[in-house]
């Protein structure tokens with residue numbers, strides 16, 4: 001491999017004749033985390049689906065480790081790239097964490113081949129890396145949102161792919177788990193040379209854990225650069241239509257927001 005782990009050029013996608021992603025290009029080197037942000041409906045998930053090969057771009061092309069995503073077989077692609085989707089629809093599954101993570105080994109097994117020692121070792125290793133080995137025998141349905149998210153990331157790791165795509169992995173998580181999950185993604189990138197693309201709504205979380213941010217607005221790139229360059233009122237206010245004040249916390253950019261319709265009434269005194 002000579003180029004970046006993941007690159008995409010001029011991606012465009014339409015649904016029913018309506019363009020939802022337009023002329024988006026990006027690159028992610030091994031060991032880096034790219035955050036994708038933007039308002040609801042701005043095309044974040046659609047972009048991720050093109051990167052993962054789930055949908056074919058109408059224009060442009062994505063490459064993973066120099067393999068064109070569109071022209072790579074699903075099985076070969078599954079060894080290069082793992083996706084953690086927003087709604088996995090498996091919260092009620094009776095499968096244990098170990099069984100879920102073993103699903104990540106599927107691309108490495110031949111037809112009708114049962115998992116062997118190497119697969120079991122890969123599952124254990126993945127569960128250990130996300131700090132969830134003690135959950136191995138627990139059914140996913142009994143886990144908290146944060147535990148479940150760790151198991152899904154472990155499944156992606158067991159796949160052995162060098163690129164991870166995560167769609168809002170912090171959805172429904174409390175503040176501590178949000179930081180834990182993104183810290184984990186960052187550690188995987190830095191420690192294991194994984195390239196990660198993470199869709200995030202929370203710009204301040206994105207600032208802390210991403211090397212670069214791509215902000216979509218109406219399917220187009222509104223900004224693409226370091227968190228320091230992107231998270232400025234001139235960029236964020238027109239995209240989200242909200243007053244923004246830039247601070248720095250521990251040397252990390254941090255935005256405070258001021259909704260235009262903010263009520264200035266006094267707080268109610270009798271509630272507490």
Ligand SMILES: Nc1ncnc2c1ncn2[C@@H]1O[C@H](COP(=O)(O)OP(=O)(O)OP(=O)(O)O)[C@@H](O)[C@H]1O
Nearest residue numbers: 015016020038039040041042043044045046047216
């Ligand atoms: N399968 C589909 N068929 C038709 N339109 C779709 C389909 N999937 C997404 N869209 C539309 O494409 C646009 C972009 O949607 P997408 O889910 O990519 O946005 P998003 O930025 O991920 O949104 P959110 O922040 O709300 O999750 C939206 O207008 C959405 O309604």
